[in-house]
Amino acid sequence: MKKHILELDGIQKKFNQxxxxxxxxxxxxxxxxxxxxxxxxxxxxxxxxIIFGIESAPDKCIRVDSLTKK
Incomplete structure (x- = not known):
């Protein structure tokens, strides 16, 4: 079975300051x-x-198998 890698970097989120x-x-x-x-x-x-794309976040970097999703 092929391994897949999920990598998140620089995730930031504020709510009401x-x-x-x-x-x-x-x-x-x-x-x-x-x-x-x-x-x-x-x-x-x-x-x-944020990972599933339901909520937005500024400057997020999400990679699946080294492919970047913005």
Missing amino acids: KTLLSDVYLKCETGEIIGLLGRNGSGRISLIK
Whole structure:
């Protein structure tokens, strides 16, 4: 089975002048199990929405198998 790599870099998100995500970097590949931990309102769901394109973020860099998605 071919491995695929998801890489996020420089993810930032503010909500009502509150910084939820600041310069997030994440790299994972198929077959790995990862978890996002944090308190309520820490930006976990916002990060997932940014990855799937549901929510926008300035200056994001998302790569799948080294192909950049802006």
